[in-house]
Amino acid sequence: MKMSDQEIASRIKSFAGWEVQDDRLTKTFRFHSYMEGVDFVNQIAAAAESLQHHPDLLLGYCQVKVAVTTHDEGGITEKDFELIRRIERG
Numbered sequence: 001m002k003m004s005d006q007e008i009a010s011r012i013k014s015f016a017g018w019e020v021q022d023d024r025l026t027k028t029f030r031f032h033s034y035m036e037g038v039d040f041v042n043q044i045a046a047a048a049e050s051l052q053h054h055p056d057l058l059l060g061y062c063q064v065k066v067a068v069t070t071h072d073e074g075g076i077t078e079k080d081f082e083l084i085r086r087i088e089r090g
């Protein structure tokens, strides 16, 4: 069930550095090395698999761009917030 824009705008405030762009929750994480970004991608992948909810990831030099949306619903849902909570929790 897609969330309303108001609900999304309210909830995203609790997540430092996250933005809403084109129906996706997005954040760029920055690291001191390329391999730290690779490790981070693997950590996110494990969380995604356990939730069966998968982000789009762009691995760059010393950075990882994360974008989350619920493809089955065509927009942002509670599942997206659960995934970013897990990503931030580590």
Ligand SMILES: C[C@H](O)[C@H](O)[C@H]1CNC2=NC(N)=NC(=O)C2=N1
Binding pocket: 052, 053, 054, 055, 068, 069, 070, 071, 072, 073
């Ligand atoms: C069957 C499987 O659980 C579904 O296809 C899952 C897989 N991962 C998913 N990930 C995301 N981001 N959105 C989905 O709708 C989704 N659906």
